[in-house]
């Protein structure tokens with residue numbers, strides 16, 4: 295077999311504490327093993343990676359996703375799930391014949407980690423920007439390694455080895471914390487998880503989906519979680535991504551949270567989303 299030649303990728307930081315842009319990769323082409331390994335390393339080191347000016351098909355996006363593992367599944371029932379790939383769906387406010395063509399149509403969305411309410415949450419999620427509003431509709435990303443490091447020692451001791459219940463009532467108010475019905479999917483996961491590839495500890499709670507810490511007085515749990523949510527969302531380790539058409543951005547749900555800023559509901563927004571299967575958090 296002929297040797298595969300590969301140029302090393304170039305990266306550029308997106309912000310001081312999270313994110314890198316990767317340059318010189320065309321995702322319409324098959325990525326060779328050396329480049330794939332370099333992209334994975336950049337992703338592990340920076341929590342999120344961005345590629346700009348991509349003009350990719352759904353097949354290209356799926357091939358890219360598979361560099362990071364098996365394609366995941368969409369858990370909640372909503373419009374816009376791809377018939378070809380059950381791990382691909384659309385996030386959009388666009389209506390065709392009176393029907394939404396995607397999920398999470400409008401407005402601001404609280405910080406969260408995708409699928410943390412299920413036993414085996416997705417490792418990675420990615421969005422490919424196809425249509426974007428003239429302003430707003432940014433996606434914000436927070437570095438949960440940094441957040442964990444910033445937790446005061448007394449709180450660290452209290453959450454050590456603890457689990458918290460994550461619940462997501464997609465049918466209710468999917469973008470904001472709300473009352474959850476009994477049949478909303480839920481799962482208890484460690485408050486602090488260890489990333490399987492980097493070995494680093496990350497805070498694994500979020501304002502949208504985390505209800506309470508198990509085996510703890512509810513008032514104490516509420517107080518600790520309120521403090522942890524604020525630490526998680528500290529602007530010092532948040533990057534706000536202002537989308538351009540052709541951007542594809544992949545985040546690691548095991549060491550980041552993400553949120554969305556508000557935008558004008560009369561403007562169109564269309565993102566193609568895919569997820570990569572993860573592992574049970576430990």
Ligand code: OGA
Pocket residue numbers: 385398403408419421431432433552553554565567
């Ligand atoms: C998601 C998500 C935010 C956005 O797709 O999981 O949270 O900016 N999207 O649309």
Ligand code: MN
Pocket residue numbers: 406407408552
């Ligand atoms: Mn999300």
